[in-house]
Amino acid sequence: MKLKDNFYQKVYDVVKKVPFGMVTTYGTIAEHLGAKKSSRLVGYAMNLSHNNIEIPAHRVVNRNGLLTGKHHFNGKDLMQKLLESEGHEIINNQIVNFEKVLWKPKHTSK
DNA sequence: ATTCTGACGTGGG
DNA sequence: CCCCACGCCAGAA
Numbered sequence: 001m002k003l004k005d006n007f008y009q010k011v012y013d014v015v016k017k018v019p020f021g022m023v024t025t026y027g028t029i030a031e032h033l034g035a036k037k038s039s040r041l042v043g044y045a046m047n048l049s050h051n052n053i054e055i056p057a058h059r060v061v062n063r064n065g066l067l068t069g070k071h072h073f074n075g076k077d078l079m080q081k082l083l084e085s086e087g088h089e090i091i092n093n094q095i096v097n098f099e100k101v102l103w104k105p106k107h108t109s110k
Numbered sequence: 111a112t113t114c115t116g117a118c119g120t121g122g123g
Numbered sequence: 124c125c126c127c128a129c130g131c132c133a134g135a136a
Contacts (some may be wrong), residue, residue: 007132026118030131036119038131043117050117062118069117103126
């Protein structure tokens with residue numbers, strides 16, 4: 001049981017599926033899992049999984065496209081650097097054209 | 111065990 | 124537009 005385990009598992013899986021040059025949001029993932037209200041869990045799951053270098057957590061931002069979790073990386077603007085390296089433009093900790101690089105699960109073709 | 115906080119999001123006043 | 128509260132789960136003090 002423990003559907004929550006499945007929940008985290010899905011979060012990791014989805015995040016790892018995020019293609020290069022694309023980003024996603026906690027709310028989008030949570031909604032995809034059918035727990036939009038548990039958007040916090042997604043962020044929390046990231047925190048637990050941030051040990052898993054295989055998970056591009058830097059591609060996950062809040063619904064505002066704001067790099068809310070950039071402080072949780074190497075403690076520097078590593079998150080911003082990574083995003084910029086992938087072709088994103090960050091201004092004031094916010095992703096430019098965020099909606100244009102926003103990637104959604106099961107809607108990859110775009 | 112209890113209390114607070116945290117990578118969020120939505121709604122109400 | 125700004126502030127507060129609720130929902131969700133887990134870890135730390």
